[in-house]
Amino acid sequence: MGWLFQNFLFIHIVAGIICLITGFIAATARKKRGKHTIVGEVYHGSFLIVFITALIMSIWNWSESAYLFYIALFSYGLALLGYLARKMRWKNWLRTHIGGMLGSYIGIVTATLVVNVEKIPVLNELPVLLFWFLPTIIGTPIISMISKKYIGKKKMKAA
Known part of the structure; x- marks a missing residue:
């Protein structure tokens, strides 16, 4: 791999780490202006960098x-x-957000695991297919719980 590809890879890894950290913080922070929204902006910006570098490197x-x-x-x-959905506040924006x-967080966790699992002792003994599905299996019920928590609160306030 040439130096240009290595630079894209370095940028991709740094942005990916930022994305994984800020995604977790945004998901666990109180949902109001401040920490959640600032960290969410950083998450989106770092994800955009991950996206662009991933496209370039995968085509390469x-x-x-x-x-x-x-x-x-x-x-x-x-x-x-x-x-x-959040920026434009369309109908049912909260559920979509x-x-x-x-x-997207499930997607970046999946990609991180699939790409790196062969380098992790013990985990590299397990079938790679497991790491394609495990984040979704764990993450989908979490999405459902968080949706019920916040969308339920919004409906109760409106009533």
């Missing part, structure tokens, strides 16, 4: 990492959907 190395192209498209598509942002 298509035969080995074409699957990353599709993960990047799908995951960032969810992040953008969740981000725009929660599903999009947490769905």
Whole structure:
């Protein structure tokens, strides 16, 4: 791999780490202006960088990492959907925001695991297919619980 690819990879890794950290913070922070929204903006910005670098590197190395192209498209598509739902406040925006942002987080966790699991002792003994599905299996009920918590609160306040 040449120096240019290595630079893209470095930027991708740094932005990915920021995304994983800020996504977790935003998901666990109180849902109000302040920490949640600031960290959410950083999450979206770092995800955009992860998306762009993933597209470039997957096209560059298509035969080995074409699957990353599709993960990047799908995951960032969810992040953008969740981000725009909040910014534009369309009908049912909160449900779309929660599903999009947490769905994108599941996507980046999945990509991180799938790409790196072979380098992690003990985990590299397990089938890789497990790491394709485990984040979704764990994350989907969490999305459902968070949606019920916040959408239920909003409906109760409106009543």
